[in-house]
Amino acid sequence: MRKISAAMFLALNFSMATQAAQLVDLVQVAPVIPYATGAESAAPAVNHDCHWNTQVVQALIKESKGRVQLAAQDLGAFEGRKLILFASSSAEAGTASETAPKWLAVTGQLLDKNTLIGDFKLRQEITKGSLQDSKILKEMSGDLGDGMAQWLEEPMRGVSVAPAMPALNKDSVDDEVLKNCPWNTFIPKYLAENTRGQVNIGARDIHNLNERKLLLTVVESRIAGGGVYSGGKWIDLTGQLIENGNDIGSFEASRHTIKGWSGCGAAKNLSEEIGEDIAKWLKKPSMNAKLGDAS
Incomplete structure (x- = not known):
């Protein structure tokens, strides 16, 4: 009778366990x-x-x-x-x-x-x-x-976000950007397109939704064109993950850059970086997290 080595025995057991898990x-x-x-x-x-x-x-x-x-x-x-x-x-x-x-x-x-x-x-x-x-x-x-x-x-559980983020202070955003660039929609759009269906864009007044939702608020920002000659640009925001009226997660997120010849381009680059940070956080949300340059 042919003997089965210990290594082969373990391999067979692993294969059977894998098949069982798949079933x-x-x-x-x-x-x-x-x-x-x-x-x-x-x-x-x-x-x-x-x-x-x-x-x-x-x-x-x-x-x-x-x-x-x-x-x-x-x-x-x-x-x-x-x-x-x-x-x-x-x-x-x-x-x-x-x-x-x-x-x-x-x-x-x-x-x-x-x-x-x-x-x-x-x-x-x-x-x-x-x-x-x-x-x-x-x-x-x-x-x-x-x-x-x-x-x-x-x-993962689905999450709704508003199509645009409210901003508490727009004074440091160039007038040209405010007029011609939908900069406060970039992060919601990034999340909707890059989270495999987990995040979807809901109603503008998302506070009235009963479903699981992520409230995003821009606290501070400086968005301008001019590359290195105009100095630093940044977006600082907060997020609250709410389910059934209860906070189940929260964070502060920030990204800084000196790049971006156009204000809209700078806003898009910053938003994509923050969006990636938020997408990772959503896989395992926690309270009072610090994301990106906020950490």
Whole structure:
């Protein structure tokens, strides 16, 4: 009888344990994503023959490399790990433009034994073409499926942010920047585009939202062009993560630079650095954290 070495025995056990873990983590999903309640009227604006809300699921299964599978039963009755998805889309038909983009979106909740593990909202926009174009729909559906697969690698609770941050002191921001640059929207936009669906842009008056939200406030800033000749530029802000009316996380964030020939360019660079700091913090939020140059 052939003997198995200790190393081979350990390798076999590790392989079996890995396979078992993968089985535990399998996620069930419905074959078609239904339109969310109230969003059904937008469905005719999209090429119905393309079945984009089925293509998204197919892309998700492909990109998840076997971790997601089609449910063999009604998801409502299934008590294991499952992904509940809802679709929405632009209500207006016609050609997209910079001022009137067309979009597809999917919201999802990951449940395990009916306990919420994480939630997200992913959105794909186009500024050219139409949602009647099957090639465009296929590409957008693939991107949404890929985004969901990436989110599933590290699922987290979703967070809403306001589209623009209030600033307590705008005196040190160049008038030209205030007039022509949406500098206080850069951080929310960065978070929405770089957190795999965890952060989504909510209503302007986010204080009235009951969902999980991140309140961002610019405390001090100096934004100007001129590169090194205009001296230092910075953005200092605070953040409060609120759930059910309770603070569950808070931070002070700051970034400084002497770069940036244009004020808007300097603001964008600073915002991207702070946005990256906040995105990392959101993976494990804490109270009274110091981010970036505030630490």
